[in-house]
Amino acid sequence: MIEARGLTKVYGEKTAVDGVNFTVEAGRVTGFLGPNGAGKSTTMRMIMGLDRPTSGSVTVNGSPLTRHTAPLRDVGALLDAKAVHTSRSAYNHLLAMAATHSIPKKRVRDVIEMTGLAEVAKKKVGGFSLGMGQRLGIAAALLGDPQTVILDEPVNGLDPEGVVWVRNLVKYLASEGRTVFLSSHLMSEMAVTADHLIVIGRGRIIADAPIQEIITGKGQRSTRVRTDQPDRLMQLLAGTGVSVEVQERELLEVKGLDPRQIAAAALENHVMIYELTPLQASLEEAYMELTKDEVEYHSLITTGAVPVEAGGK
Amino acid sequence: MSSTTVESTPSPRDAGSRTRRTGSGTSAGPGPTFLRVLNSEFIKFRTLLSTLILLGSTVIVMVGFGALSAWGTGQFSQAATRDPQAAARLAAQGGDLAVGVPTSGIAFAQLILGSLGVLLMSSEFTTGMARSTFAAVPKRLPAFAAKLVVVVVTSFVVTAVSTLAAGFLATPILGNYGLNLDLASSQSVKMLIVNSIYVAAVAAIGLALGTLIRNSAGGIMSLVGLFFVAPIAFQLIPGDFFVEARKYLPGNTVAPLTALDHVPATLEAWQAGLVLGAWVVVPVLLAAFLLKRRDV
Numbered sequence: 001m002i003e004a005r006g007l008t009k010v011y012g013e014k015t016a017v018d019g020v021n022f023t024v025e026a027g028r029v030t031g032f033l034g035p036n037g038a039g040k041s042t043t044m045r046m047i048m049g050l051d052r053p054t055s056g057s058v059t060v061n062g063s064p065l066t067r068h069t070a071p072l073r074d075v076g077a078l079l080d081a082k083a084v085h086t087s088r089s090a091y092n093h094l095l096a097m098a099a100t101h102s103i104p105k106k107r108v109r110d111v112i113e114m115t116g117l118a119e120v121a122k123k124k125v126g127g128f129s130l131g132m133g134q135r136l137g138i139a140a141a142l143l144g145d146p147q148t149v150i151l152d153e154p155v156n157g158l159d160p161e162g163v164v165w166v167r168n169l170v171k172y173l174a175s176e177g178r179t180v181f182l183s184s185h186l187m188s189e190m191a192v193t194a195d196h197l198i199v200i201g202r203g204r205i206i207a208d209a210p211i212q213e214i215i216t217g218k219g220q221r222s223t224r225v226r227t228d229q230p231d232r233l234m235q236l237l238a239g240t241g242v243s244v245e246v247q248e249r250e251l252l253e254v255k256g257l258d259p260r261q262i263a264a265a266a267l268e269n270h271v272m273i274y275e276l277t278p279l280q281a282s283l284e285e286a287y288m289e290l291t292k293d294e295v296e297y298h299s300l301i302t303t304g305a306v307p308v309e310a311g312g313k
Numbered sequence: 314m315s316s317t318t319v320e321s322t323p324s325p326r327d328a329g330s331r332t333r334r335t336g337s338g339t340s341a342g343p344g345p346t347f348l349r350v351l352n353s354e355f356i357k358f359r360t361l362l363s364t365l366i367l368l369g370s371t372v373i374v375m376v377g378f379g380a381l382s383a384w385g386t387g388q389f390s391q392a393a394t395r396d397p398q399a400a401a402r403l404a405a406q407g408g409d410l411a412v413g414v415p416t417s418g419i420a421f422a423q424l425i426l427g428s429l430g431v432l433l434m435s436s437e438f439t440t441g442m443a444r445s446t447f448a449a450v451p452k453r454l455p456a457f458a459a460k461l462v463v464v465v466v467t468s469f470v471v472t473a474v475s476t477l478a479a480g481f482l483a484t485p486i487l488g489n490y491g492l493n494l495d496l497a498s499s500q501s502v503k504m505l506i507v508n509s510i511y512v513a514a515v516a517a518i519g520l521a522l523g524t525l526i527r528n529s530a531g532g533i534m535s536l537v538g539l540f541f542v543a544p545i546a547f548q549l550i551p552g553d554f555f556v557e558a559r560k561y562l563p564g565n566t567v568a569p570l571t572a573l574d575h576v577p578a579t580l581e582a583w584q585a586g587l588v589l590g591a592w593v594v595v596p597v598l599l600a601a602f603l604l605k606r607r608d609v
Contacts, residue, residue: 049451050444050609066451070344075448083444085361085436092360093445099353100449102343140445144342 001026001179002047002148006056009042009203016042018203019056024181026147029174031194031211032183035291039203040183041079044152047181048077060148072101072144078151081133083140086126090117090136093125097140111139116165130157138166148179155189167193187287191215201291222255223262226275233273236265253279345450347458353449354459358433358467367429368467371422372475378418379479380486386410387490411487411494412501415480416508419567422475423515423540426468430519431532433460438527438609447609457604461520461597468516472509480505500573507570514593515540518563521596524604540564563592 002024009017017039024030034040045051047058049065057064060075068074084093094108112121115135120128125136134157141149151170155163170193174180184190190197190211197214199207207214227233230252234244242256254262259276266273343349358364390410393400434457437443450456480496487494495501518539523532540563547559559565560580569576569585580588 045444045608048444048448050447052606052608068344068451070342071451072449073342073344077448079444079448080441083441083448085357085440085442087362088357088360092356096353096356096360097445097449099356100345100349102349 001062002058002060002150002181003062004043004047004056004058007043007046007053007058008055009039009046009051010054015203017046017053020200020203020205022198022205022208024179024198025196026179027174027177028195029170029180029182029193030196030198031190032181032198032200033185033187033190033194033287034183034200034206035185038200038291040185040200041152043200044077044079044150044181044183047150048075048079050079070101070144072097072103072146074144074146075148075150076141076144076146077149078134078137078141078154080152081130081137081157084125084133084136087124089122090125090128090139091121093136094139094143098143101144103143107143107145111142114142115139131159131162134158135162138169146178148181149173150181152183153185154182155184155186163189187284191284199287199291206291221258222253222279223257223259224275224277224279225252225254225262225273226250227252227266227271227273229271232269233266233271236269236271237262251275345452345455347455350450350455351459351462354456354463358463363432364429367425367432368471371425371471372478374421374425375416375418375472375475376479376482378421379415379476379483382414382417383411383483383486383494386414387487387492390492391490409500411483411492412498412504414483414487414494415476415496415501416504418475418479419472419508419512422472423512423564424537426464426471426512427515427519427536427540428533429468430464430516430521431523431526431536432529433464434520434523435527435529435532439529443609453605454601457524457601461517464516464520465513469509469513472512473505476505476508504571507567511567511570511589514589515563517593518596521593521600524600525596561588563589566592 002022004020004022007017007020008015020039020043032040032043042051043058046053047060047065049071060068065071065075084090088096091108091112094111095105097103098105098108112118115138117132117135117139120132125133128136134154138151138154141151149170151166154166154170158166167189170180170182174195182190182194194211197207197209197211198205199214224247225233228250230246230250233252234246237244237254237257239256242254244255245253247253259278263273263276265271437446446456447453477496480494480501484494484496515536519532519536522535523529526532526535544559544562544564547555547562566580566585566589569580570582570589572579572582575581579585
């Protein structure tokens with residue numbers, strides 16, 4: 001279990017993480033979702049004791065990592081696929097890591113096999129592709145058979161087979177009762193991997209809920225309405241908390257009212273409706289909705305209605 | 314080393330085959346004791362080609378300069394028998410020239426092994442390896458101490474061994490010119506030990522600089538500045554202060570430490586020992602303190 005309380009990190013003028021509170025529970029995959037620059041990696045580095053919090057604290061199983069007697073056996077992390085000396089072989093890298101905790105060579109060979117690195121294990125890491133680097137990082141994270149696994153953008157640079165492998169791996173690890181904390185800026189990946197989602201934007205937690213709740217709850221539901229009297233219907237529906245967007249000449253998208261209320265208003269005033277479709281926000285839309293004010297680096301939006309993916313490496 | 318037989322291809326399943334742990338508390342199993350971290354740092358040290366190249370270069374340079382110096386010293390002493398001026402110079406140097414021959418490459422050994430000390434830590438930061446290292450050893454200081462032990466012991470041993478090798482090569486060359494080099498004499502042993510300690514100290518200073526600066530080029534240039542530029546610069550700047558200060562540069566502590574008798578206007582041997590010690594202890598403590606405090 002990972003617990004952050006008032007966790008804050010300030011770099012000079014910039015507040016990277018701003019007093020966040022969250023708990024990552026054991027036995028499920030917790031996704032850590034946010035645009036680039038939102039504070040995901042900084043938070044993860046603070047969990048690993050690499051960055052010192054400006055204020056607040058973060059603990060793993062009740063104590064900061066610096067107080068753990070066998071850190072690699074408690075927490076394994078992939079923070080950066082490049083956290084390896086480029087001139088050393090993958091095998092020797094893992095061997096040196098293992099030596100700090102007297103982890104046997106057999107385990108080193110096992111994680112190499114497990115991550116599909118057997119053929120390149122004796123080669124210098126400098127020549128690895130991003131995908132192989134990710135696999136080596138995951139191998140290092142699993143080395144100590146840890147109770148808590150932290151993976152920062154693990155599917156970056158992986159081929160489709162690797163993406164599925166990571167997905168199954170993290171689900172399996174969670175099913176064993178481990179704490180799995182996984183960051184990504186790809187909501188589509190989170191939708192199929194995570195059980196629980198913590199959304200961060202500009203250093204603040206925007207949402208912390210089961211993934212289903214985020215899809216159905218936070219993303220505001222809307223209804224598509226086709227009518228031959230759009231202006232009249234808009235007048236009828238107008239009210240606080242209601243927004244109506246004209247999409248085509250006879251097509252409206254209504255937020256803040258459910259389909260039944262729209263139909264009732266139309267019936268009462270003899271306005272004909274010829275389509276009434278409830279729209280469920282996809283996770284992607286929910287994410288955009290949650291982070292639209294929190295994106296650090298705005299992309300230039302060309303067409304008004306098309307959401308632009310926030311960031312992307 | 315290579316996996317002999319293919320073990321029943323492990324699946325992700327193996328990741329947690331041993332235990333099923335839930336809830337809080339820290340897990341059982343060996344953690345990073347100093348000896349384990351030392352072992353890890355030694356594995357890291359010997360699995361880099363660059364380390365081996367630097368160590369090999371030290372041996373070659375020390376032995377090469379020992380041989381060259383033996384030849385040059387022989388030529389000089391031969392000239393001294395015919396030239397009264399050269400004889401006077403020889404007498405002024407205390408007579409025994411041969412004893413300094415095996416360590417004549419020390420200026421280069423200190424630069425190479427000092428750079429090795431810098432690289433040992435700076436490369437952790439330039440490659441990102443530091444994140445792996447300090448995630449495994451979050452207390453950080455054991456990893457720093459282990460690196461210190463590895464680089465100090467290796468530098469001492471490599472300097473001592475290459476000094477001996479240079480001595481063995483130089484002895485017959487000097488013999489040709491009628492000069493006697495007794496490697497077992499107390500002065501020879503003293504030269505070997507003091508110079509080896511000195512180079513080990515330079516490597517420790519290098520490691521401290523690498524830790525403080527976290528940049529390979531910056532660390533090595535600071536080392537060059539301290540050991541090569543500062544002594545010359547201090548000599549060029551007029552004024553008594555710099556004449557006095559020059560004595561306290563780390564590179565100027567070896568001569569007083571190995572002198573047969575105290576030479577006027579230099580430090581006493583015990584003073585030189587303290588100065589060299591301070592040059593090691595202060596940067597190392599500062600580096601350790603900041604390594605513990607700063608973000609990785």
